[in-house]
Amino acid sequence: MKAASAPQGKPSADVPGGVAVELRGITKRFPGVVANHDIDITVRRGTVHALVGENGAGKSTLMKILYGMQRPDEGTIAIDGETVELHSPADAISRGVGMVHQHFMLADNFTVLENVTLGAEKLYGIGAKARAKIMEISDAYGLGVRPDALVEDLGVADRQRVEILKVLYRGARTLILDEPTAVLVPQEVDALFDNLRELKSEGLTVIFISHKLGEVLSVADDITVIRRGTTVASVEPSQTTPKQLAELMVGSELPSPETRESTVTDIPMLTVDGLTLCAVDADGMRRAVLDDIALTIRKGEVLGIAGVEGNGQAELVEAIMGMRTPDGGTITLDGRDISKLPTRTRREDGIGYIPEDRHRHGLLLEAPLWENRILGHVTEAPNSRRGLLDPSGARRDTERIVAEYDVRTPGIEVTAASLSGGNQQKLIIGREMSHHPKLLIAAHPTRGVDVGAQTQIWDQIREARREGLAVLLISADLDELIGLSDTLRVMYRGRLVADADPATITPEELGSAMTGAAAGHLETAEGPEEDR
Numbered sequence: 001m002k003a004a005s006a007p008q009g010k011p012s013a014d015v016p017g018g019v020a021v022e023l024r025g026i027t028k029r030f031p032g033v034v035a036n037h038d039i040d041i042t043v044r045r046g047t048v049h050a051l052v053g054e055n056g057a058g059k060s061t062l063m064k065i066l067y068g069m070q071r072p073d074e075g076t077i078a079i080d081g082e083t084v085e086l087h088s089p090a091d092a093i094s095r096g097v098g099m100v101h102q103h104f105m106l107a108d109n110f111t112v113l114e115n116v117t118l119g120a121e122k123l124y125g126i127g128a129k130a131r132a133k134i135m136e137i138s139d140a141y142g143l144g145v146r147p148d149a150l151v152e153d154l155g156v157a158d159r160q161r162v163e164i165l166k167v168l169y170r171g172a173r174t175l176i177l178d179e180p181t182a183v184l185v186p187q188e189v190d191a192l193f194d195n196l197r198e199l200k201s202e203g204l205t206v207i208f209i210s211h212k213l214g215e216v217l218s219v220a221d222d223i224t225v226i227r228r229g230t231t232v233a234s235v236e237p238s239q240t241t242p243k244q245l246a247e248l249m250v251g252s253e254l255p256s257p258e259t260r261e262s263t264v265t266d267i268p269m270l271t272v273d274g275l276t277l278c279a280v281d282a283d284g285m286r287r288a289v290l291d292d293i294a295l296t297i298r299k300g301e302v303l304g305i306a307g308v309e310g311n312g313q314a315e316l317v318e319a320i321m322g323m324r325t326p327d328g329g330t331i332t333l334d335g336r337d338i339s340k341l342p343t344r345t346r347r348e349d350g351i352g353y354i355p356e357d358r359h360r361h362g363l364l365l366e367a368p369l370w371e372n373r374i375l376g377h378v379t380e381a382p383n384s385r386r387g388l389l390d391p392s393g394a395r396r397d398t399e400r401i402v403a404e405y406d407v408r409t410p411g412i413e414v415t416a417a418s419l420s421g422g423n424q425q426k427l428i429i430g431r432e433m434s435h436h437p438k439l440l441i442a443a444h445p446t447r448g449v450d451v452g453a454q455t456q457i458w459d460q461i462r463e464a465r466r467e468g469l470a471v472l473l474i475s476a477d478l479d480e481l482i483g484l485s486d487t488l489r490v491m492y493r494g495r496l497v498a499d500a501d502p503a504t505i506t507p508e509e510l511g512s513a514m515t516g517a518a519a520g521h522l523e524t525a526e527g528p529e530e531d532r
């Protein structure tokens with residue numbers, strides 16, 4: 001590990017293979033915040049370079065600068081040895097820098113070919129030449145992309161490969177990936193890392209942002225740690241442990257994880273029975289996306305649902321929240337049938353909700369933090385008093401949440417959009433936990449959250465569980481699912497197909513169960529039927 005103040009990079013001439021990207025003295029200020037302060041990074045060509053740091057450290061800002069989405073206030077960018085001015089992503093792409101965002105930007109009802117060529121028709125047209133180019137790239141890097149597949153039929157990992165291919169198709173030699181593994185199961189992560197190794201063996205360069213420190217150490221050639229907007233260390237992966245890396249990020253020791261204890265009672269808090277929901281698919285066929293779901297979550301219990309994204313988890317959550325009308329079945333909360341109640345009443349009855357897509361359901365991005373405090377809880381204290389909205393109550397309580405949940409922000413008047421992703425998530429969790437829910441529906445509660453904040457959030461959920469909170473946990477982070485759940489069930493094609501014991505199952509076994517394979521540790525509730 002190099003000292004914090006030491007210059008990060010050597011002059012290009014000294015670096016074998018050359019330098020793909022060199023950032024020098026990058027500073028970027030926003031009102032009340034210095035997001036990047038005098039950052040230096042040298043990215044060697046043909047390597048995987050990881051960028052780690054706690055929430056709000058300045059990673060995304062730095063990458064947006066490299067991708068031409070934002071202009072630095074100070075500093076220089078050199079790509080392949082040439083100092084450049086980037087005014088837009090198009091500028092960055094023309095210099096060979098491409099970015100794959102965390103939220104995929106593909107059009108579902110188009111084919112892979114259509115998606116890849118959209119906006120890049122000038123390169124190879126939209127016909128045979130384009131198809132041949134896609135196949136060539138796909139074969140060269142082992143991406144396995146089929147040009148005629150409909151994007152809506154693809155799983156998350158395949159969509160990600162299409163996004164990577166799209167960037168390569170446009171001529172990128174340096175790829176920026178923003179938390180690429182957050183949505184993948186372990187087997188898919190391995191496959192992605194194989195793809196990254198292929199890319200670098202062909203001389204391409206990958207820069208990726210991640211909070212999963214074990215993964216970072218397994219795939220990165222170089223690691224840069226950013227803390228509070230500045231580079232604090234340049235780390236040699238082979239000589240560092242995840243714990244050391246975490247400590248470099250947060251600047252202090254992490255609390256050790258708590259041992260498993262059971263707080264599960266006999267009292268049912270949520271009972272779902274015979275829940276069925278149909279949707280019409282692209283061929284006009286009615287298909288059950290939720291098929292006769294039955295589950296009970298008791299007071300003090302965390303029920304984890306494992307499943308590859310798109311197997312009905314989102315629909316289950318939305319049906320329980322009253323955001324979708326099921327075709328059959330009942331939902332009972334604390335003894336009361338809530339099946340026909342509107343979402344707001346369900347929330348007032350004691351359901352807390354951490355949504356999967358925080359931009360669509362969790363936040364009003366252009367509104368200040370204190371207005372976001374009110375969202376979903378308009379009629380409840382401290383946002384409301386004697387039936388009237390109470391902005392000063394909401395403001396005071398937002399200050400409290402910001403302090404208690406360590407939301408890094410210059411104040412509560414800034415917009416939610418100006419918070420870093422992890423800090424947006426902490427605000428939502430703070431808001432939902434503040435209403436002392438009976439049932440918490442938590443979809444990917446720590447997605448995008450740094451390891452320090454993740455430990456805190458897990459502790460907060462465990463603490464509330466000890467006091468009787470029931471939790472429905474959906475997560476792509478298998479360590480989180482196994483670590484937090486008292487009961488684990490596997491969802492596959494709209495059905496709960498198996499139960500797993502969180503005390504004994506490994507992330508790899510759970511990963512195979514999720515992809516539909518039978519794993520030794522699983523008690524199959526009902527075998528998954530093909531072609532339903």
Ligand SMILES: Nc1ncnc2c1ncn2[C@@H]1O[C@H](COP(=O)(O)OP(=O)(O)OP(=O)(O)O)[C@@H](O)[C@H]1O
Nearest residue numbers: 030035055056057058059060061418419420421422
């Ligand atoms: N458009 C903006 N306006 C105002 N402040 C911003 C804006 N974008 C980022 N910031 C601030 O800059 C700082 C760095 O944010 P950034 O998103 O770069 O962090 P990050 O390291 O990517 O965090 P995370 O891990 O949570 O995604 C934060 O304090 C954030 O609130």
